[in-house]
Amino acid sequence: MVTGKRNLMKIPQHILLISFTVIFMYPIIWLFINSFKTKQELFQSPWTLPNSLNVENYIKAIVVGNIGRYFLNSIVITVSVVVITTLLSAMAAYGISRLRWKLSKFVLAVISLGIMIPAHATIVPLFSMFSKININNTYLAVIIPLVVFTLPIATLILTGFFSSIPREIEEAAIMDGCSIPTAFFKIIWPMTTPYLVTVAVITFIFAWNDMLFPQIFLSDPNMMTLPVGLNAFKGRYSTDYVGMIAAVVITIVPSIIIYSVLHRKIVEGMTAGAVKG
Amino acid sequence: MSPAVFVGLKNYANLLHDSIFLQSLKNNLFMVVGSLIAHLLLALLLSNILFNKLRGTKFYQSVYFLPCVICGAAIGLTWTFIYNSEFGMVNNILEILKLAQLKHQWLSDENTVMFAIIIVVMWQYVGYHIVIQLAAMRNIPTSLYEAAAIDGASKWRQFTSVTLPLIKPVLRVDAILIITGSLKYFDLVFVMTGGGPSHASEVLSTYMYYQGFRTLKYGYASAIGNILLFLCIVAICLSSAVFKSKKIEE
Numbered sequence: 001m002v003t004g005k006r007n008l009m010k011i012p013q014h015i016l017l018i019s020f021t022v023i024f025m026y027p028i029i030w031l032f033i034n035s036f037k038t039k040q041e042l043f044q045s046p047w048t049l050p051n052s053l054n055v056e057n058y059i060k061a062i063v064v065g066n067i068g069r070y071f072l073n074s075i076v077i078t079v080s081v082v083v084i085t086t087l088l089s090a091m092a093a094y095g096i097s098r099l100r101w102k103l104s105k106f107v108l109a110v111i112s113l114g115i116m117i118p119a120h121a122t123i124v125p126l127f128s129m130f131s132k133i134n135i136n137n138t139y140l141a142v143i144i145p146l147v148v149f150t151l152p153i154a155t156l157i158l159t160g161f162f163s164s165i166p167r168e169i170e171e172a173a174i175m176d177g178c179s180i181p182t183a184f185f186k187i188i189w190p191m192t193t194p195y196l197v198t199v200a201v202i203t204f205i206f207a208w209n210d211m212l213f214p215q216i217f218l219s220d221p222n223m224m225t226l227p228v229g230l231n232a233f234k235g236r237y238s239t240d241y242v243g244m245i246a247a248v249v250i251t252i253v254p255s256i257i258i259y260s261v262l263h264r265k266i267v268e269g270m271t272a273g274a275v276k277g
Numbered sequence: 278m279s280p281a282v283f284v285g286l287k288n289y290a291n292l293l294h295d296s297i298f299l300q301s302l303k304n305n306l307f308m309v310v311g312s313l314i315a316h317l318l319l320a321l322l323l324s325n326i327l328f329n330k331l332r333g334t335k336f337y338q339s340v341y342f343l344p345c346v347i348c349g350a351a352i353g354l355t356w357t358f359i360y361n362s363e364f365g366m367v368n369n370i371l372e373i374l375k376l377a378q379l380k381h382q383w384l385s386d387e388n389t390v391m392f393a394i395i396i397v398v399m400w401q402y403v404g405y406h407i408v409i410q411l412a413a414m415r416n417i418p419t420s421l422y423e424a425a426a427i428d429g430a431s432k433w434r435q436f437t438s439v440t441l442p443l444i445k446p447v448l449r450v451d452a453i454l455i456i457t458g459s460l461k462y463f464d465l466v467f468v469m470t471g472g473g474p475s476h477a478s479e480v481l482s483t484y485m486y487y488q489g490f491r492t493l494k495y496g497y498a499s500a501i502g503n504i505l506l507f508l509c510i511v512a513i514c515l516s517s518a519v520f521k522s523k524k525i526e527e
Contacts, residue, residue, distance in 0.1 A: 013326045017333075020323065021340050024404070027355055028343070030366070034358075046364045116513060118461050120482045121506035124489055124499040209348035211464035212482075216490060227350035231468050234354060241364075244354060251351045259346045263339050266346060271409050 028252070035246045042242055057246035065237065067247050069222060070229030074208060077139055077225060081146045081207040085154050086200045088147070090192070093158035094184055098170070108159060114152035119145070119212055127216060141217035142225070146207050154199045157272045161195040162188070194265075201262050202269040208255060226251045281496075288500035298501065301472075301479040304391055308459040308480065309512075311395045312402075316455050317448070319399065320406035325436060327407070328414045338411065341404030349401070353468030356397045360384050384470055387477035394478060397465055402458070406451055413447035414440060449516060456512040460505060481505050 034042055035057055036050040062068040092111065096104045126145055127136070135141045169191070173183050189196070211227040218224050224232060233247055259266055292298050323341070327334050344352065359366045360383040368380045383393040417440065425435045463482040466472065472479035472487060479487070481501055489498025 010329075010331060013329065013331060017323075017326060017331070017337050021337060024340055024344060024400070027359060027366075027400075028347075030359075031355055043364050046366070046369060116457075116509060118457070118502075118505055118509050120461065120463065120485055121502040123485070124495050124502060127489075128495065205346050209346075209350075209464075211348070211350050211467070215467070216486070227348050227464060230350045230354055234357075234468070241358065241361075245358065248351045248354050252347045255346050255348065256343070259343060263342070267339070267342055267408055270345070270405070271412060 028256075031245055031249055031252075034242065035249045037242055039240075039242050057242045058250070060240075061233075061243050061247040061250065065229075065233045065243060065247055066221065067226070067229060067233070067250055070224050070226045071250065073139070073218075073223060074225040077142050077146070077214075078204055078207040080139070080143050081150065082200050082203045084143070084147050085150045085203045086196055089151055089154035089158050089199060090189070090196060091184070092151075092155045093162050094188055096155070097159050097162040098167075098188075099180075108156075111152050111155050114149070115156070119149055123212070123216055130217060136217055137220045137223055139223070142213045145213050145217075146210060150203045150206050154203060157199055157269060158192075158195060160272070161192060165191060197262070198265045198269040198272075201258060201266050204258065205255060205266065205270070284496065288497050289504075291497070292500060292504070297476045297479060298484060300476060301481050301484040302504075304478060305460055305480050305508075307391055308395060308398065308462065309456050312398055312455050312459045313452065315395070315399050316403055316406050317452070319403050320410055320451075323403070324407045324410040324414060325440070327411055328440075338404075338408060341407055343404065344401045345405045347401075349462075349464030350468045352397065352401055353465045356393075356400075357384060357469055360393055385474050387474055390470060390474065390478040394466060394469060397469070398459070398462065401465070406455070409447060409451050409454075410444060413444040417443045452516045453513055456516060457509050460508055460512065481508075 030046075033049060034046065036053050036055070038054075038056075041050060092107075095101075096108050122145070130136045130141050170183050170187055173187055174180075178186070209227065211231075214225040214228045215231070218228065221232065230244075230247055230251060233244060237243060327337060358364070362368060362380070362382045365383075367383060371377060371379050381389055383389050421439050421443075422435055425439055430438065461482060462480060463486070466478060466480050466483050467486070470478045472483045476484075482505065485498045485501040485505070488494050488501060
């Protein structure tokens, strides 16, 4: 009897959870479905499946809307940021957690301070500096600030992870005459690969999704990244809804694919700072 | 850029008389309060249900988290379709429910635009807070719940007397994240309304963008940026003080 009553109690909870699942998933599914419709179909029957799987909207978004070019720019910028941030944060975390020197705690505190500073407060000074050295409208103008703003959290997460792995293997290697750089690349790097992947994916998500820096530093249409390009698309073809839907799908698919493969790592990485308190 | 001229605190003084700045400050505060209430309550409700070890908890958790890995610009654009007055889902649902008189141009009406935006903010980030709170709840030793159950504590009593006090430190961090996050929203607002209609949904970051890169007043925009930085620091200090709690011994 008791278990029967408990199962009954669970029904409203299940209903609530399922209705929230619908609320979270349906807009995304709706995008995929409607990206194959013509504009007339979208206006007449936004709820139904498309009549045919025509990819015309995608072709139009790529050819006319320049989404292909934006995609390429996004890839170049995101990959550079991921590589640089992962490498630098791993080195910094190694220095802070493994090497004993007076200021290591202080350096960690200074780096963590970076998490508190909103990127918006730095935009105008950065813009004036980048104008002076003439790198506005180059990939560099977005890569530099993105690396700077992803480094603090990456370093903090890796420092936590690095402190938890045993020192013995490294000590043995050093005894055998291994230098510190070799110890880092030959021992720490392979041992901490899972953690480095975590940091790399959350950096990817941050860089891929960021709109603030590219919106300000990249005004040349050929240099724009996807989020900025989407907004430009909206401005130029404001009534081409189906084309926009296709462009949105192209933008979100890489994040969704990476999320479905690595969701445990992403969730772990993105909440690591908060959960450890 | 024209050569810089030192103007003292003139930019800050001007801000105090700028009605659009005051409007965007008000909108930001609305976002902070709105997302604090909504995020904390909704996330607490859902994470508490998920904590009951129902079937499929992992699935729900990863579905709820999905929107926060998607880029804000794409989400903003998606929701402009949902709010669209001709084919949008919201108006369609109202029509099906025979509430056609409630149909609205949600994003171009000054009275509804901020509510429309805050719903999107919740849709995107509630999963993030669920995961944080759930992780905190799972760290609570089960023996405490067993002891409470033996003492005859109801489910609600267990929640208020065991769960809530023990996840308080994490709730504090969570509150800081929500506050600083809501001060910094840029892409959602920028894509959905661009601050419009007639600056009704302007927030500090979009107004800074407007002043700095549309009307090219860099100094003025810098002043807004500094106010934003200042507010973030104040928010962090304040919420540390409000949520300050003694360490609870296990």
